[in-house]
Amino acid sequence: MKIKSLKLRQTNIPFVLVFKHALKSRSEVDGLIVELETENNIVGYGEALPREYVTGETTESVTGHLINTIFPKMRGMEFNNIDDVLYFLDNFYDIFDSLTEYDLCVKAATELALLDAYGKENKKSVLNLCSSACGLTPKNEIVYSGVVSADTPIIVKQILKQYQKTGITQIKLKVGKDLEHDIKNIELSREIIGKNVEIRADANEAWDLASAKKNLPILAEMGVVSIEQPMPKTSRDDYPKLMEFLRGKIEVCIDESLCSIGDAKWMIENGGASLFNLRISKNGGLSNALKIFAMAKSNGIKCQLGAQVGETSLLSSAGRILAALCGNFLFHEGSFGTHLLSYDLTKNPLSFGSGGIGDLSYLNLTDSMGLGIKVEGKLLDKMTKKILE
Structure with missing residues (x-):
């Protein structure tokens, strides 16, 4: 070529x-x-x-x-x-x-x-090319979580009701400076989705170490299973301290603090996280993301698939390929398609279906080679x- x-x-x-x-x-x-x-x-x-x-x-x-x-x-x-x-x-x-x-x-x-x-x-599909090159056996489908933005109670309720209709059973809530507001959203999630809904939280760097130590035991007690990027990426040295304080009560996931392979090495060597959030765009593509996944796996750190807000089906498909290759991600996010975008670059946008299911069979169709997206x-x-x- x-x-x-x-x-x-x-x-x-x-x-x-x-x-x-x-x-x-x-x-x-x-x-x-x-x-x-x-x-x-x-x-x-x-x-x-x-x-x-x-x-x-x-x-x-x-x-x-x-x-x-x-x-x-x-x-x-x-x-x-x-x-x-x-x-x-x-x-x-x-x-x-x-x-x-x-x-x-x-x-x-x-x-x-x-x-x-x-x-x-x-x-050939990128999935098959990469699975052959890496010696991996890809999965056939993945299950997506719903993500709820940090919005007014009325909007949050509307979003949760939509997820409930879709059959989503995993939710990530955006949290921030107002703990009381965040607690109400956790309670609202259980009320609407059901008491068995699996809830994660994402602070997007909203807290310092003292706030994280104060807030996270409360969230853990409420059954929140992980907290994503609780502190700024500039506070990297505080992450090992937070991990030591929490002692496994809740998964500490890093996102903005995990961009390069060098970032991954530092977090592994210093015990700064128990969960890595991998996103194709911010991690430098499939090849870098696969390397970070391998590093994490060999050091007992879990991984999840993340997504950039506003991805088209191109990045969504690349994310599905990554998840299919890695096989044992703890959680999956993305493939919102026209649930979020007013339109996509294909007539058949990738989006999660009932129960959050993301089907991967399209990657093996004759007219879906490469990333599997027919751009219009x-x-x-x-x-x-x-x-x-």
């Missing part, structure tokens, strides 16, 4: 509802989509959603690296087999030595476009604000 051309689309999609947490409130999503075309006129697509408060990247910084560094060097590159692709991904930061390990959205968007194109060119040109053009080459 030889690369003929690359282009970048800066995109925007409105939401059907406002999504809020401690760090941000969103009514739309700005994203980046890489289009990679081969000499055989096969087009692969890769997506990334830069978040400055997560990886330090912005739309502008990622755009600059892709247009000025990645695209010029990749034009004309040849990949004769999957080993060539994997070598390129494993040595990405050596090939593009002006980048750092925190240029993660840059790698994610590039990698997904390359894998999508290579899979389509060779009539008109929908892609609709969300595109600007095209750069």
Whole structure:
């Protein structure tokens, strides 16, 4: 496979509802989509959603690296087999030595476009390509959790009722500075979903160490099974202290503090978490996420699949592939599709079904090679604000 051309689309999609947490409130999503075309006129697509408060990247910084560094060097590159692709991904930061390990959205968007194109060119799904290369046996389906934003009681109640109708039995609640409000939402979740609902909490860096020590025993006593990113990523040294204080009463999950492979190494070596939240865009693609998963597994740390708010079906499919390959994620998030987006870039958006089930059979269909998403040109053009080459 030889690369003929690359282009970048800066995109925007409105939401059907406002999504809020401690760090941000969103009514739309700005994203980046890489289009990679081969000499055989096969087009692969890769997506990334830069978040400055997560990886330090912005739309502008990622755009600059892709247009000025990645695209010029990749034009004309040849990949004769999957080993060539994997070598390129494993040595990405050596090939593009002006980048750092925190240029993660840059790698994610590039990698997904390359894998999508290579899979389509060779009539294979990315799931099958990666499972063969890694020696893994993928799962057939996964079960998604519902996520409830930090909103008014009326909105929270509406969201919970929708999840109850869908048969969702796992919920993640966004929490923050108002513990009394958070406790009411926990009680409301059990009232609407049922007393056996499995509840997690995500503070999105809202607390300091003292607040975390005060709040988490209360949440644990109420049956909350995990707390995600309770403290800022800049308070990394406080995470081992919190783990020692809690002594396993509740899972401590890191998200914003877990971006690069270096972040994973530090948390493992210092005992800063019991659960890793993996997201394709913020972790630098499938290859990095698989490496972090392997590191976590060998050190007794659990993992869950996370998602960027506002992902299209491209990133949702990549997330499903990661979950299928890893096999034993504790929880799964994402695939909201048009539950959140006003439209997607495909006529058949990926979204969880009844009971939160995410079916993976589409990845083995003849017309679903690569990432398994048939991108519709008109929908892609609709969300595109600007095209750069």
